Amino acid sequence: MPPARRHALTVRLPEGAADTPISAALTAAADLWWPEDSRPRLWTDSVRAAADSSAALRRRATETRRPLAPGHRLRALFLRYEDGGAADLLLVADGAALDARSLWLIAEVLRGRLDPQGVLLRSGTPDLRPDPSTLPLVAALAVVTGRHEGLSYVPVGIPVPALDRPPHALGALDGRAVFAADLTEERTVGDLLGTPLTPFPDGAAPDVGLVDPGPAAGQEAFTVLPYTDPPYPRTLLHGPRALTDGPGPLTDETGGFERQVLRVRDQILSLPPETPLAELYPLTAEESAARIGLGRGTPATAHTPRRIDDVFTERTAAQPDAPALTCAGATLTYRELNARADELANGLRASGVAPGDLVGICLPRSTDLVATMLAVLKADAVYVPLDPEHPAGRRARTAEDAGLRLTVDDTARLTGHPAQPRTASGPPTAPAYVIHTSGSTGRPKGVVVPHANVTALVDATREDFGLTSADTWTLFHSAAFDFSVWEIWGALLTGGRLVVVDHWTTRSPDGFHALVLREGVTVLSQTPSAFTQFMAADRDADGELPLRLVVLGGEPLDTRPLRSWFDRHPEDRCRLVNMFGITETTVHVTARTLTRRAAVEGSRSVGRPLPGWDVHVLDSRGRPVPPGAPGEIYVGGAGVADGYLHRPALTAERFVPAPWHDGRLYRSGDLGRFLPDGSLEHLGRIDDQVKVRGFRIEPGEIRHALLEDPAVTAAAVTVTGHEQGDAAAVRIDAYVVLTPDAHGDTAPVRHRAARLLPSHMLPATVTALPRLPLTANGKLDPAGLPAPRRSAPEAAAPLLAPAPPTGAAATLTEVWQEVLGVPAIGPDDNFWDLGGNSLYAIRIGAAVRERGLPPVPLRQLYLTPTIRTLSEALVP
Template structure:
């Protein structure tokens, strides 16, 4: 917190001279502070009229400039450009600024009276202080403190706010000098349901010994035009504090605090307009209609590649028509839901298109998910048919011609996790997907010259962007199979081999790909990288920019939600953003809107946190067969005469004055730790700023039985290349940057963070906190058929101990049961090659997951 200081602007008469004023200041200082460092008068010309905006800015700048170390007081005389003009009435201003630890605000006013000649310096009494404080607040100060606390609470999204209230010293002599007056702490409870009377009844308390005043302070009437709030937020305009104060004069005692609003109607309207992007003229088409236009324009152009097979647009269209005929023959009719349980392949994409051609709705079921989960999802959706083998749909007569549904009819249902354990099916219409492609087509330069990849599961909505972004713009889509997506080196080789130009990745997956790119012999030729699906930490991108300059490869960070059709906002990430650690996710896409609202649906002030609410072209139709949940999350837009709905995301964000959005994590990520509300995302951000850390996760556990002391914060970090594996320095640095209640109890070092099938952090698979890789004990070698096999077995056991963080490994221990994952598998393969063993393909770990079986398999390769 910056040092407290006080400032006062004194208007002088037109005939005052610098010499007289300087002499008065010197004489008074010698009398009050003999032998100490004394202030001097500084005279500064202001080449502007006294009543101009430029002059006002200069006075404000002088008032806020810090007092030099070791000085009590700074005095600056400002002489304006119109002061000596004939007939002008402009007079100079004297700006006095005092160190708050030496002089309080009343002392500064006494100094001003002496320098203006209204008071003899001999009448002034310098005192060392401190004196006892009077903690009683007059009615006006109490209202002002309440208004400040309430306004700051709205800006910071906090239900408990502490502000400093100036209070006078008791028994103070009338013309005393010193830091005699003090402050009290006004701790306001702004919890839901609190009333005006309860807030105004708050009693101030004396600060603890040595406690600094909480920020913001309650400023005097001659203070600055804005009041600073906490870190990361914008200043609070004093006018809004005054508006709230007026509402506290006029409100009834039982009025809820939630009824008071620092924003006027005009300001609220400005905030709503700030997050809206009008849509460009677009053709409202179904997905299959937009694809048919590409077939007509470029029938022989390559559309889809999987392995050694490439289908042209005409061939893909014919394949989909044949499968649509099979769907009809199996009883599928318009509006029916069809499950697709197919691996990433040409058949998967053709089957998706076939379902749409049949005017049905496809429900992706990831074959890599457990069978029970797939069955539960299919049962929840009420699918008429699940396609697991496309061969069953071939060889049927053509279906009868029939008109297809409107662009607003459902195209697909993707299920997302639910808090109750029951997945929620999100129903998305055709028009949303075609609108998404139209919204970015020109900005991203999407064209038939592009080659895309299909990297993500069809059950993850990022795949919707990949598949239709390519096929609705005439590009070629390259499907990466399961094993290729699990190997960054193999995926990198595919990008080079297929000359991919547009890549979509989660940040976690992109981190692995970037590491493979550092050591690959051939660089990728990607021109556009779209990052989404999870929050992006931009600092690690600096290394990518070194190899792929911004003028050759554009990185775009997109914030999105399944319920709003994949993407909502876009921000081009630059090297400058990476250096600054930007959290911006950019502005809404054309046709989309973003609002940041409080719990009562009102716009929050500029830069204040609130719930991100999305409107416009991407809002889905709702949750499948969940009317109550749909009504809760998909709410009417009061500003839309057409009656379209908004989606309440449950995400926390802030809308900045330039219209860009900062994503701050989930609202329900907020937790209580020893009475403090914290965001784990802030702790993670601090960890990621450490050069020794390349990835991080934060968990908050304990306290389930109401024991607040049992709540603990634990951190998990992945060391940066070349960094040590001792977590001590990482925690020590965090302790320097975070308040005590936010410092992790433990920092666990991991070779990689566990990821889900969608490339996101899988928190359930994090190890117990406090474990870290240490020196490897000498494990017994796994039993082998010969002495020739004993060497690789012992070396492999040591690698497993190193990566998995366990002390010993037995021959029957299963890699996956020990907490292994695809990232650990990559690490094991790298270490195996470094230690002279054959590489360990991920496929091999699935086939032979125990140490003994894997050792035997590797021994056969040597």
């Protein structure tokens, strides 16, 4: 049985207060208010402890919870303390008879601040209309709460005349209603003030509420017992003196939240009703300037803008015989790599490449891949990497978008040409490379990055990361993925050795781990998805890793699994750094060194800006958000790219002038907030872009690829699985409406998309629908989409049930079902069509090995992607 509903109030009386006048006031007031009922009396007691001692605190707590005598609605207690100082007046009320407001009024009468003749029982029929001065305040509370919490809908509890008031309530009634604020951008101040109040729900109370505690609020200690008002986890006390923080702090600055509410309230009172809600701003100019300063990185230390090829030439002169580049067991020195790049640069000039031309590079992972990049820069041209693993259609679209002068897919054509005099190179601000990212229009968009950005990145990290010529790096990532920019030039511009990792080794955690050991790699760069597999391989491997620095980036990091890594590789032996970055801001923007404590806490902080970089968290009007509030991440400083190739409108939209200094900011489309220590917490995407195994994609590009199929009349794309925190579980599903002559067969649609989209963008399923579900506004209704179905058409039921798998086939079937989460898998079902990806393939290989079968290399799974063919290959 729940405890009786009660209200309790503790009032600290001034030094020298006596119980006699209080007792007389209580008797007089009770005769006036409750002439026919049992009269409450004032009890007096002494506490053998100081007023602020723990013993006194326990006594007061005990008294506030003591049941009332039968037939009494109020108990009053006067407590003296042995220090002879202040005294306390405790009032406890039966919640069924008196409300919280009544206690305040009784306390005011007993202290002589109010005449009991003016505090009478209220009567009449209440309604749900707040006081006119309250409505702007509660509207402001909703707006500021929405800014702090990143919400567009905020229900706020508000005091109103009670519909169900206690029978003996005094003064104003203590009712509650809900102000359900719709804060979407298109709404106005007038719309917000016109929000109707609704009755308080029977279920959970709103998280935020406004409570009117009565006259002289703000000094007394108001104790709320179970099953009593106010019910809100976070409360503002609305009284004639001040607003006060409630039990749940909403800001990291004492009093800051209340000031912001009052500031927005004043704006609501002064601005025209048609003012958009987005115009309301809770910070002063000084507070806004402080937020801008918080996001500025330390100044770059003695960085002079340089060209990449010039810095490399200096490194070559300083250490010509040091190892520079290793691939497949062969190593080039800096002198040899420089000579090979000069030879290829001569071939480029002989082929007609002029300064500023865009040159495609479509080469497998090799020493010539890196040498050709360097050669393009030496020819004063711009390199555009094309991944040979991508479908030919995708590469053709990228080449068309870039307007390439030529594409290098075989360096033999560039060799044997006579040396040509090298003309003066362009400035450090000239473009060095263009890397393409997914585009919502259906075609990849190229990001133009200058030389100076890359050399600034290296200079910004060199001292902190201790990058020297003693380091060995790996080129693990695709040259078309901007993480490779950091790997290649981070190594070569600091005099280190770069080890090129071949395609299949990057997809074999055990093989890659062995390479790191064999080559003595000291600096490793990984996406969190890939590092998870590397950690798994490390747990089962022998040998002490030579790593001293691991850089994680490219996608959000869940720090919790890192605890096992720290068990084997303590922080003082191998430093882990989480970096947030964007292609448009030159790979990396912030850095945070990870610790075991961060792993235990599950921290999502990505650290502070690199020297020379700026990070700001702004609202929809480009203004700094309040402390701790979410907003869009803007990046400024040394890493901001030139813009998008041949996309002036998109460049103007995303690369905007900085309103407070010369320069530009890049609107990232990422959501973030600043933590109290000034570090940035990354909260995900605002727009439709998502990260799939480290690659940034736009579902719009996938949808456009599907719509180019003549058999598709409408298409929708969903990306799910992010909430599981498992990169392998992230899956892309497509829904299409087909023409009648397609007969519902979606397999050709997926096969055609595979010729245009790289594997990380290919939908796991394509489901045919008679029509796409739409909202009342004619937009796609994702909630109305059914569960995805296999892309292949349903096969006719066999006349005889197939025999159950045995031996290796049975083991593989069990493993596939477990890893892929598919309940029924046939012997000829294709692993990739079942939603398989490279991360799942690695897990399958580990699970198969644990069950006693031979290892399953990723290459084998590509060659034999069904249970039948794979089991035959494993066990001939």
